[in-house]
């Protein structure tokens with residue numbers, strides 16, 4: 334197998350192995366790690382169609398993580414995709430109203446983040462062993478609501494690791510916050526910040542880049558890594574389910590061999606849709622990648638105009654996990670469409686941090702023809718949830734509904750009949766209040782957990798364990814801090 338190394342999007346002169354890239358999370362120059370070459374599948378899709386989720390996970394991940402042995406990687410996969418998921422299929426596909434919903438929310442914390450974060454701790458500890466790391470690894474994470482809990486669930490009580498999560502206080506759903514602040518495990522810390530997700534993410538990146546702090550950490554036997562989708566160890570496991578979806582549609586006879594499909598992804602930090610782009614590059618016949626935004630439609634505007642401009646009002650919406658104006662993973666795409674020119678990419682990223690905007694060149698724009706942008710307002714999202722429920726009885730969460738609405742608009746505009754997979758990124762239970770408001774047409778003043786029970790009756794689905802277990806769980810984390818105090822929270826947790 335061809336060895337794949339990783340280099341930074343801001344400096345191509347050095348390379349690291351996959352396990353080193355996973356351990357570091359972010360490159361020292363602030364860039365993101367990208368593979369020196371995007372691998373292509375070495376098995377036919379027909380062969381893959383005969384495999385289960387774990388089998389396909391191995392076939393995809395082995396091509397990216399070439400310094401892992403077969404035994405190491407298979408071990409990681411076995412330990413990740415087990416009965417933490419509430420279905421043996423891991424990701425069921427449900428056909429409703431003319432589209433295929435790829436349900437990525439059957440893991441421990443009922444959002445798609447579980448797909449990668451149930452395996453990341455295993456990849457991380459394996460990487461530490463391979464590289465003879467004796468330091469304790471401190472996972473530093475900014476969350477718009479779902480990554481935090483999924484990372485906490487994955488890393489809680491994992492020997493040799495600690496995990497610190499920063500979330501925007503007041504910017505996540507009730508269930509999301511309860512899930513995080515009730516987290517057990519002596520190695521966990523959850524802190525709300527007085528700011529939005531972009532503030533949390535920028536703060537975390539700053540702490541990563543703090544050379545003085547890194548020195549102090551080293552002296553005390555710690556080193557940072559990231560559980561955000563800036564970590565290649567997050568991105569690679571996310572490629573798997575797009576390959577799986579295609580293989581499964583083929584084996585179920587829903588599509589013919591080689592038939593092209595479209596994929597719609599509700600997008601915030603651009604990680605999930607970038608994984609779909611990688612799957613396409615590996616040889617999965619994907620025609621259009623449809624990038625769905627909420628009212629924070631910085632990506633929609635980017636695909637329309639070639640200008641990325643974060644200078645706008647930040648909106649809190651009913652799809653909070655997509656309330657983001659700085660989509661970190663777009664940097665990987667920018668780097669690739671700039672012809673892997675790290676200097677050009679670094680210049681654009683500098684403009685983004687100095688002026689909050691940049692514009693790409695015409696030949697870069699030409700390379701984006703496989704992407705389509707769209708967005709849905711909060712009202713449209715609610716109307717989509719209601720419409721789908723009335724028509725089919727199927728309940729979408731607010732994020733998936735953004736994607737479904739954007740897909741409706743796309744079909745109306747283009748009359749494109751290509752079969753389409755919609756990434757379903759969360760269980761409706763995670764956003765019960767917004768979902769019930771959409772279905773019932775009014776805000777309820779009932780307690781949130783009563784609404785959960787009503788959602789269960791109305792949808793005919795069982796309340797997920799992830800929600801049952803927080804009904805009575807005590808609060809274990811109640812810190813709230815100013816943005817500029819994030820670093821002090823880190824230091825005090827680590828006794829620095």
Ligand SMILES: *Cc1c(COP(=O)(O)O)cnc(C)c1O
Nearest residue numbers: 479601602603604605654758759
């Ligand atoms: C994180 C998240 C998204 C956005 O995914 P990105 O990879 O950040 O684009 C969408 N929906 C849900 C429910 C999420 O948790």
